[in-house]
Amino acid sequence: MKISKLLVLGFALCLSLSVWAAERAWQKGTLRDLQVKRPKVVFGVAPNSPSTGAPRTSPPATQEVRTYIIETDTARFELRENTTMDAPLMDILVGEPVQFAVEKKTVWMKDQNGREHKLSLVKETKK
Numbered sequence: 001m002k003i004s005k006l007l008v009l010g011f012a013l014c015l016s017l018s019v020w021a022a023e024r025a026w027q028k029g030t031l032r033d034l035q036v037k038r039p040k041v042v043f044g045v046a047p048n049s050p051s052t053g054a055p056r057t058s059p060p061a062t063q064e065v066r067t068y069i070i071e072t073d074t075a076r077f078e079l080r081e082n083t084t085m086d087a088p089l090m091d092i093l094v095g096e097p098v099q100f101a102v103e104k105k106t107v108w109m110k111d112q113n114g115r116e117h118k119l120s121l122v123k124e125t126k127k
Helices: 002-020
Strands: 027-037 063-071 075-084 097-103 106-110 116-126
Touching: 075 097, 075 106
Parallel strands: none
Antiparallel strands: 027 063, 027 097, 063 075, 075 116, 097 106, 106 116
């Protein structure tokens, strides 16, 4: 009885791992535009400690919004990445081909080195 329960549990585990490790449906497109928006004014003044004169805390990292436009033969995708200014940009040039996979409202895009980056799908327009 215990062996059959272990077999069933092992089979269920293998099945769940195979579903979890499913390959993404990669598509090919062209990066048409890349825009980076930063806040116009950044307030990063931290109060100094009265005893040492050193800042008590470091100011928060400045946020920026990166918008990527990808076009395929059948659709146009507007993608967004909310990140900090110190995060490196993806190694992709405008006008170059890109690989991406759409999973509901999440888009995975590969840079030229093959690294995957997670972005949000803002808008999909059929041609």
